[in-house]
Amino acid sequence: SMVAGYSFLQLPPRFLGHNLSTFLVYIWSRYHEGLEVNMFELFNTRAEMLPWFFLAQTFLLEGEFPVLDLLGIVFGHIYHHCKTTNILRTPQFIIDWYNSDGRFSTVLRKQYKAISSDFELQ
Structure with missing residues (x-):
């Protein structure tokens, strides 16, 4: 923008x-x-x-x-x-991809959990 x-x-x-x-x-x-x-x-x-x-x-x-x-x-x-106001939100296909059982998604979730504690993210 x-x-x-x-x-x-x-x-x-x-x-x-x-x-x-x-x-x-x-x-x-x-x-x-x-x-x-x-x-x-x-x-x-x-x-x-x-x-x-x-x-x-x-x-x-x-x-x-x-x-x-x-x-x-x-x-x-x-x-x-x-x-x-939720006008700008993550598209559903990205949420589905992130929550899938694929190899890349699993690695990504593990990395997110590893750094989320540093930033106090849920």
């Missing part, structure tokens, strides 16, 4: 990395709402305010309107909305 948005807005793709990081911060902040985040050992803020803090930081440090940060927040909000 970000690549399509960049093409539509005729923005150079060299800024996609910054945009992607803002997108990921927004997604993380939505999944960890209410969590206290320490900012540079100076003050605490709630996780849902973190993308807006970085947007303000870009504005203050660079002295220009942070379009890329705002685009990351917008794309992150669209993704989060689509994911939480």
Whole structure:
């Protein structure tokens, strides 16, 4: 979606990395709402305010309107909305393939279980 948005807005793709990081911060902040985040050992803020803090930081440090940060927040909000309202979901054929008894599916499930404990996934 970000690549399509960049093409539509005729923005150079060299800024996609910054945009992607803002997108990921927004997604993380939505999944960890209410969590206290320490900012540079100076003050605490709630996780849902973190993308807006970085947007303000870009504005203050660079002295220009942070379009890329705002685009990351917008794309992150669209993704989060689509994911939480179940508009964006895994197709059934992939779920069936993952749950099948095939050799590759079995190996994939074992690897998923091995790393899921690191990320506290169910």
